[in-house]
Amino acid sequence: MSEKLHIIPHDHKIKKADRIAQKKHKPTILWFTGLSGSGKSTLASALEYKLHQEGINTYILDGDNIRNGLNKGLTFSDDDRQENIRRISEVAKLFVDAGIVVLTAFISPFKEDRAMARSMVESGEFIEVFVDCPLEICEQRDVKGLYQKARSGEITKFTGIDSPFEAPENPEITVQTHKLSLDESVDQLFKFVSKQIL
Structure with a gap:
């Protein structure tokens, strides 16, 4: 007999609709991929600041931060990358149920994983933000020194070098951070997002 048969979710009195009414904005996952x-984390952080100033309840789930805690036991193999995104998707779903706008900043290179994340919430509660920047520009920035390590073989299975990045085909919004300043990028995002959640 499966152990899952003994798991019976509790039906709590306060529902998502009650939390939305209290917070006066729609909960949403803003899924930054690139x-x-x-510039995913930088953009998510700057957008969160602007949303917070407008009284929007927010929280950021950031790749490196999550791998220091919830997902610290995971590697960068394809299977562990998928498990990383599955766990994040489940956590993001909880934030949506709590009535919060959650910003997730993860490379999330595989279309299948991003589709799985989208499927966990209701229609309109998932906004895929493609932070579109050419590989050569990302390498020039190399803010963490990771590309240099990947090129030298110190890091393997690195997205864009020896592991693929499957670019979104139909994201809700694309931000080209190599063409826009941070302020311009945030303004573009804020105008789009505010129409969806207010």
Whole structure:
């Protein structure tokens, strides 16, 4: 007999609709995807600051931060990358249920994983933000020194070098951080996102 048969979710009195009514904005996952160095974390942080100033309840789930805690036991193999995104998707889903706008900044290189994350919430509660920046620009930035390590073989299975990045085909919004300043990028995102959540 499966142990899952003994797991019975509790039906709590306060529902997502009650939390939305209290917070006066729609909960949403803003899923930032793009190459390392494209500006995902920087953009998510700047957008969160602007949303917070407008009274929007937010939280950021950032790749490196999550791998220091919740997912610290995972490697960068394809299977562990998928498990990394699965766990993040489940956590993001909880934030949506809590009535919060959650910003996730992960490379999340595989389309299948991003589709799985989208499927966990209701229609309209997932905004895929493609932080589009060419590989050569990301390498020039190399803010963490990771590309240099990947090129030298010190790091393997690195997205964009010896592991693929499957670019989104139909993201809700694309931000080209190599063409726009941070302020311009945030303004573009804020105008789009505010229409979806307010």
